[in-house]
Amino acid sequence: MDPIPCLGCSIFFKPRNILQSYCSAPFCQRARKALWQRQKLANDPEYAQGQQLSNNKWLANNPNYWKGYRSRNPEKAARNCVLQQIRNRAKAPSDKGLDTPRHVGIAKMDARKPLVNGLLGEFWLVPKIAKMDAVKIFIAAIPGDPG
Numbered sequence: 001m002d003p004i005p006c007l008g009c010s011i012f013f014k015p016r017n018i019l020q021s022y023c024s025a026p027f028c029q030r031a032r033k034a035l036w037q038r039q040k041l042a043n044d045p046e047y048a049q050g051q052q053l054s055n056n057k058w059l060a061n062n063p064n065y066w067k068g069y070r071s072r073n074p075e076k077a078a079r080n081c082v083l084q085q086i087r088n089r090a091k092a093p094s095d096k097g098l099d100t101p102r103h104v105g106i107a108k109m110d111a112r113k114p115l116v117n118g119l120l121g122e123f124w125l126v127p128k129i130a131k132m133d134a135v136k137i138f139i140a141a142i143p144g145d146p147g
């Protein structure tokens with residue numbers, strides 16, 4: 001057969017048969033298997049249920065896996081935290097003022113409240129390095145601002 005470009009790496013290779021569209025490189029085989037599983041999960045409810053049961057069983061046998069993963073990968077945990085906040089905001093039905101619970105579904109629903117409430121009022125901004133005089137500032141909440 002004539003060489004064709006691999007769907008994973010775009011490098012030309014000689015397929016063994018007409019159905020082969022990925023080369024044998026491990027990266028491309030992983031991509032092929034991942035694509036197959038995504039399609040199988042989307043189209044086969046029994047397979048998806050079996051995978052979910054298998055995942056739950058594995059997680060029950062490895063209860064500290066995600067805690068350990070987050071402590072081993074703090075940058076990924078921080079990234080996921082930010083992305084989760086964006087997902088929560090996207091899921092929020094509408095903006096009905098400052099007291100609207102925007103973090104439904106996440107453990108620390110009122111985590112930002114003490115910070116925002118604690119920063120309202122008059123403060124002195126005192127420079128520690130730059131040579132300038134202290135400045136009195138006033139921090140107020142803007143109605144309708146999600147914070």
Ligand SMILES: [Zn+2]
Pocket residue numbers: 006007008009010011022023024025028
């Ligand atoms: Zn390839």
